[in-house]
Amino acid sequence: MARTEEANKRLREAQRAKILDGARKVFARKGWAATMADVAEAAEVSQGLAYRYFANKEAIFRELVENSLQSGLAMMQHILEMPGTPGERLDCLISRVLANKRERIEFYQLIVQAFNNEATPDDIRKLLHRQGQTFQNVVRQLIVEGQANGEFAEGDPDQLVMAVIACLDGLSRLALRNPEHFPDTRIILRMLKS
Numbered sequence: 002m003a004r005t006e007e008a009n010k011r012l013r014e015a016q017r018a019k020i021l022d023g024a025r026k027v028f029a030r031k032g033w034a035a036t037m038a039d040v041a042e043a044a045e046v047s048q049g050l051a052y053r054y055f056a057n058k059e060a061i062f063r064e065l066v067e068n069s070l071q072s073g074l075a076m077m078q079h080i081l082e083m084p085g086t087p088g089e090r091l092d093c094l095i096s097r098v099l100a101n102k103r104e105r106i107e108f109y110q111l112i113v114q115a116f117n118n119e120a121t122p123d124d125i126r127k128l129l130h131r132q133g134q135t136f137q138n139v140v141r142q143l144i145v146e147g148q149a150n151g152e153f154a155e156g157d158p159d160q161l162v163m164a165v166i167a168c169l170d171g172l173s174r175l176a177l178r179n180p181e182h183f184p185d186t187r188i189i190l191r192m193l194k195s
Contacts, residue, residue, distance in 0.1 A: 017054050020044045024061045029111040033120050070132045077139045087147035095186045102173055137162055153193045
């Protein structure tokens with residue numbers, strides 16, 4: 002009995018997801034030195050099947066970054082629209098970012114490597130920059146709102162954004178070396194309190 006078109010579509014989506022998951026792991030381990038053969042092996046598929054879905058490793062990485070970007074943008078928009086004080090919403094944003102890093106520590110490593118690697122294609126670097134800029138804009142908006150209602154300390158919002166991001170980045174990098182010690186959101190938020 003032949004499979005239905007719907008069954009074939011589900012199978013294709015499952016294979017694609019399996020390749021992306023394998024690629025996420027192998028890129029995190031090997032960085033740009035990873036090959037399509039490495040990706041296929043990690044995904045437990047043939048190299049030919051990996052090429053059937055993706056032209057090259059750059060195409061796979063681009064999709065991983067785009068998926069991350071879409072997910073991140075949706076999450077940030079949700080944070081801006083949810084009820085609560087600016088501090089509560091910033092706490093939620095930072096908590097979700099840290100939880101995502103904790104759950105996908107290998108992918109976070111990959112993003113850091115890609116952003117700092119000159120071999121990373123320009124379009125991917127632009128996507129990564131766009132995501133970072135969007136995050137900064139959302140953090141800034143919440144800080145400005147928090148300053149307006151007296152919840153956060155006065156000061157240049159851009160300087161406070163940079164302090165939050167530097168603290169978050171530094172604590173996350175330390176946690177890469179020791180994943181059991183991921184930072185608590187409250188540590189970062191305390192420096193903003195008035």
